[in-house]
Amino acid sequence: MRACCDVCGTERDCRVVQRDETYPVKGDPITVRAQVMVCNECGEDLFNARLDDGNLERAFQEYRRMKGLLAPKDIIAIREKYGLSQRGLAALLSWSPATVARYETGALPSVPHNEQIRRFRDDVDYARELFGARKDHLGRLERSRVESMLRQLPEDDPPQDLLLQYLMSKYSAQEDEFRGRCQFDVDKAANMIVFFASNMRNVVKSKLLKLLWYADFVAYRRAFKSISGMAYCHNYYGPIPMEHEVLIWHIQSNGMIDLKPHDSGKGDCVEAIALFDDSLFTGEELQVLRDVCARFRSATATGMTKVSHREDAYVRTQMKEPISYDYAMNLKAIQ
Numbered sequence: 001m002r003a004c005c006d007v008c009g010t011e012r013d014c015r016v017v018q019r020d021e022t023y024p025v026k027g028d029p030i031t032v033r034a035q036v037m038v039c040n041e042c043g044e045d046l047f048n049a050r051l052d053d054g055n056l057e058r059a060f061q062e063y064r065r066m067k068g069l070l071a072p073k074d075i076i077a078i079r080e081k082y083g084l085s086q087r088g089l090a091a092l093l094s095w096s097p098a099t100v101a102r103y104e105t106g107a108l109p110s111v112p113h114n115e116q117i118r119r120f121r122d123d124v125d126y127a128r129e130l131f132g133a134r135k136d137h138l139g140r141l142e143r144s145r146v147e148s149m150l151r152q153l154p155e156d157d158p159p160q161d162l163l164l165q166y167l168m169s170k171y172s173a174q175e176d177e178f179r180g181r182c183q184f185d186v187d188k189a190a191n192m193i194v195f196f197a198s199n200m201r202n203v204v205k206s207k208l209l210k211l212l213w214y215a216d217f218v219a220y221r222r223a224f225k226s227i228s229g230m231a232y233c234h235n236y237y238g239p240i241p242m243e244h245e246v247l248i249w250h251i252q253s254n255g256m257i258d259l260k261p262h263d264s265g266k267g268d269c270v271e272a273i274a275l276f277d278d279s280l281f282t283g284e285e286l287q288v289l290r291d292v293c294a295r296f297r298s299a300t301a302t303g304m305t306k307v308s309h310r311e312d313a314y315v316r317t318q319m320k321e322p323i324s325y326d327y328a329m330n331l332k333a334i335q
């Protein structure tokens with residue numbers, strides 16, 4: 001590669017080197033790994049517009065990252081999600097159209113503008129409020145696109161409520177014989193998990209799933225009704241609640257339990273954070289929980305797998321098949 005060197009006063013061979021350079025961005029010194037062209041003969045830096053633009057862009061990126069500023073592609077994505085033109089987005093936010101255009105081509109947003117558009121993205125109520133106040137500034141087609149987008153967005157449900165809706169729909173899709181003739185009750189399911197996690201030491205997840213199964217099936221055997229209304233299926237290591245990942249995720253995201261790696265490295269231990277709420281359960285149900293706890297207190301996860309593999313509920317069902325509560329009548333390990 002050859003370029004004109006001002007120091008040598010002639011065209012010279014040159015090379016690109018990488019080194020840390022500091023650029024002022026809005027008054028802050030920002031250091032990035034820069035690419036610089038140098039003369040092979042005298043070692044001076046040579047100006048190169050393409051490399052210089054790249055270095056500045058890296059400094060801007062680093063500044064955005066430090067200040068939590070949205071990138072051009074983020075702003076374009078927010079605008080396109082609502083089917084808005086640059087003019088339309090500007091109208092909703094009370095900005096000038098030129099401002100939106102500049103932010104989308106790489107200019108750094110001001111902090112108040114950054115906060116405003118971030119809120120427009122993350123807070124549906126705020127987006128609705130802006131739209132209500134400023135929709136007359138939009139064209140007819142743009143207005144109807146935003147309107148239909150806002151209609152599709154959930155009210156203001158936090159994500160865990162969507163998880164809960166999903167769980168409800170999965171469990172209610174099962175017939176009664178698979179739910180223990182009982183409506184699914186997420187609070188009871190969550191508190192069963194809290195009960196086992198707070199009354200046993202180092203309960204790994206795979207053991208917990210079988211404790212839930214035994215508790216629901218023992219309750220059904222004794223009173224013809226499960227405790228949680230959960231549906232269970234046949235899996236490699238024994239019967240497990242269907243959709244248990246979503247259930248555990250939901251309970252964890254509500255701050256009731258936490259998962260910690262087990263000392264042995266064999267899976268996650270379930271730790272109770274919330275206190276067990278015994279007011280949700282009948283005396284008979286509490287007795288079932290205590291009995292299951294006492295029976296399996298010292299069992300390892302592997303031990304529980306072996307025990308559950310001997311149950312008719314497991315022997316007579318296929319992989320992934322839902323398990324009928326009718327098998328509760330033949331429980332062997334605990335009655």
Ligand SMILES: [Zn+2]
Binds near residue numbers: 008039
């Ligand atoms: Zn030179």
